[in-house]
Amino acid sequence: SQELEQSPQSLIVQEGKNLTINCTSSKTLYGLYWYKQKYGEGLIFLMMLQKGGEEKSHEKITAKLDEKKQQSSLHITASQPSHAGIYLCGADGGTSYGKLTFGQGTILTVHP
């Protein structure tokens, strides 16, 4: 079965700083999804990557899938308190009929 390892497990930054969260897979990534979760709430979809080398951006968040398709990174530029939360990567395994396997999450705290 596919396993996803996220690093770091937690991150504390000052407002305005850049940061990167990594997601490493035990198997080739086909569909890689990034979600954000506020404490006590559900997951909010951020971005989805499919192709090796693909990069997508939304506002100040950029996600990349490396060429070998076994690692993805999420980069936040000029962080704001609104970016705080838990970031989760999920993979669909290629032929898993939609279900996602998730990493353990990265807790991001942004101090004003």
Added chain:
Amino acid sequence: EAGVAQSPRYKIIEKRQSVAFWCNPISGHATLYWYQQILGQGPKLLIQFQNNGVVDDSQLPKDRFSAERLKGVDSTLKIQPAKLEDSAVYLCASSFTGSGISGANVLTFGAGSRLTVL
């Protein structure tokens, strides 16, 4: 469009009692998922439905957990009897398809039901 609705948001029970969670997916979404998220961990799939049929329930503890999706719309997840280790957030998600098209299947999640077992 309305999101995925879940209830109750919070539930506290004693061990060995039973509990049920309800989920109403986004209208038109054929695929429905129940995930369990234990504090500090990522969500773990319990069961996946395609319309009213079960696609995957390999990680559902069937001696105590059951789920149904009558009429292919809303779903209920039941735990009976509950154990201390069942304390978690139970997340329901839905997607338009579960067709195996990699990368084309964004899951929309509900706010979750937080269960505390004492």
